[in-house]
Amino acid sequence: MSDFIARMTEKARMNPKRIAFPESASVPILKCCARVVEEKIGTPVLVGSPEAVEALAKENGVSTAGFEYFDNTSEDAKTAFAAEYVQTIGSKEKIVMKKLVSNIKAAMLLLKAHKVDCVAAGKECSTGDVIIETISAVGLQEGVTSPSSLGIAEIPGFDGPQGEMLGIADCAITAQPNSEDLAGIAIASADTVKTLLGWEPRVAMLAFSTTGSAEHESIDVVREAVKIVNEKRPDIKCDGEFQLDSAIIPKVAEHKVTRPSEVAGRANILIFPNLHAGNIGVKLIQIFGHANAYGPVLQGFAQPVCDFSRSAPVEEMLGNVAMLVIRAGAGD
């Protein structure tokens, strides 16, 4: 287990949560659930037939001790849940019953109804499916117009305010964010990083210009996003537009940023102007900087959900679940 995952697991253990796992027919998911129980970071609630899960686990030598189930193959279980859901949340019984047939929709309804604290999916479903079902059931966080994905990079030799670590977003979801979307990505990233790592967020909005050194309509989008964050969340230190070097290298910031800034030269979260830059940026630091990238953390929803990479090994999935549990405990 990497140091980072070990730290996240230790933090999650202090406030364990109930986690819905809709992909209960996946052996890696069962193994991940067993690790969740072993590490005492939460209670896995598997959506599906308990008999089918137990049989699959036995066949693969996975312990199911500590597992709980929401059996959406049982008419009684679905009817009881639907009646309670309609009473407490709203909607119509017929519609809820129809949704409960799908494991991922059922998991999201459990989350909406606070029967679980978070949902972990994406091992079998696509990221798009996870996002659509989350938006449909629980919606977006206040001040956020688009979900996003935060990566936590550990870059050997980098000497920033958080040592070798940096938060970076959006690396996977919103291709061409407008200023409202970018502001939402910045807000969600600041909240995620504060919750997970305890840092005081200093968010730099990146561009190919530093405080007016160039002019282009795409830079206006970034400048507008800074204004929106500062208006909506004055508690978050967010500034820009900055080039990468002005954001993270104090000497460059001293030279290029002539006005006072609490972020320039010491940013610990970088917000890319679009997904091209985000994707290229992550790959550059991984290939040339030999960085480890943790996450990605799917963020911006009203309640916490994580999206596994389909190729993720069980220990990486455990790290994702640990971060999810920490985020689920943020409001406690």
Added chain:
Amino acid sequence: MNREEVLANMIQFAARAFRKDASEINENTNIAEELGVQSMQRVAMSASIEDEYDVMIPVAKFGQFETIGALVDFVMEEA
């Protein structure tokens, strides 16, 4: 289910999903031009429609409806 009720609900759903003032939305509002084309917002509106009328509109199909009125007609036919 009468058309006025469905239209009133649809305006509320659109206002919530697209973060607009409901008073700016009417039957002739052009969804793409006046509300937006973001798939996340369309997903949110589809979810509201499904929750109220049990009519599922996939995101890919959402773009086929030019106006709020066209959406209302579809829901009236399907519900």
